[in-house]
Amino acid sequence: MTLPSGNPLADAALARSLDGDFSSRHAEVDGVRLHYVEGGAGAPLLLLGGWPQTWWQWNKVMPALARRHRVIAVDLRGMGGSAKPEDGYDKRTMARDIRELGRHLGLETYSIVGHDIGAMVAYAHAALFPEATTKIALLDVSHPDEHWSEFRLIPEQDQRVDPVGAADGRPPYLWWFALNQVRDLPERLLEGRTRSLVDWLCERLAADPDSVDEHARQVYAHAYSSADAIRAGNGWYQTFPADIVDERAYGTLSVPILALAGVQGNYAFLRDVLPGKGTDVRVIEVADCGHYIAEEQPQAVIDALGAFLR
DSSP states (O other): OOOOTTSTTSHHHHHHHSSSOEEEEEEEETTEEEEEEEEOOSEEEEEEOOTTOOGGGGTTTHHHHTTTEEEEEEEOTTSTTSOOOSSOOSHHHHHHHHHHHHHHTTOSOEEEEEETHHHHHHHHHHHHOGGGEEEEEEESOOOOOGGGGGOOSSOOTTOOOSSOOSTTSSOOOOHHHHHTTSSSHHHHHHTTOHHHHHHHHHHHHOSSGGGSOHHHHHHHHHHTOSHHHHHHHHHHHHTHHHHHHHHHTTOOBOSOEEEEEETTTTHHHHHHHGGGGBSSEEEEEETTOOSOHHHHSHHHHHHHHHHHHO
């Protein structure tokens, strides 16, 4: 459902609420309609978000980044104000969406910051279009690879299932990876009820749940309230097997890579795995932080990106 522009949850109203001159726009690229919010001037910087969020997850960092960059926060295929086609949710295709959006905007090269699903797309973009990718920053997640095939459906003995987290040295119990593989049923269970899912994830994946505030939770719950939105978001997960196969062909990335993760997020995993994926990789631990880094620790993100992109 498209909200009227005066509704505080509408993308146009959200864009206007940011400090600075930001606007909500759409582009037809690669056969799909993408929504994005743009503001600032300077070296172009694309921001790609994750599940179950939208471009709004960048709201705390966009005004500061826009002082030095032309900031473009994109709703991926299937997300928020973007189209929700029946297919195309493998990260190779979604990376091509971003490349075509760059061309549409007249950008020859740009840097990309991705979180969660957006980080997977950023990684695929760097692998497939290195000539257009200046640098990439991955927040708490990398691209699916062979390690992902080893994630357990049943938790280990004494593994903490609730709350989710890796502070005890074990990987988080990713039950939603399995749920989102199921076709048709999640839409029936969650349509009109996604606020409960958003709250559950925020309360357990954030070191400080209040950092994802009431307004943001309303934005995300509305964005994923329809059956089509739930189906599309699940599509990002249902392509993981194909993404793992694609990753094997990517080889070692030459694009500079920064990874940010909290100790209560995926820091240990990224620290161990990511350096072998590129020739210029740095992994930084963000203190007092869980999964939702740009909302939990926005200043740390601003500072780290400022140093990396300068």
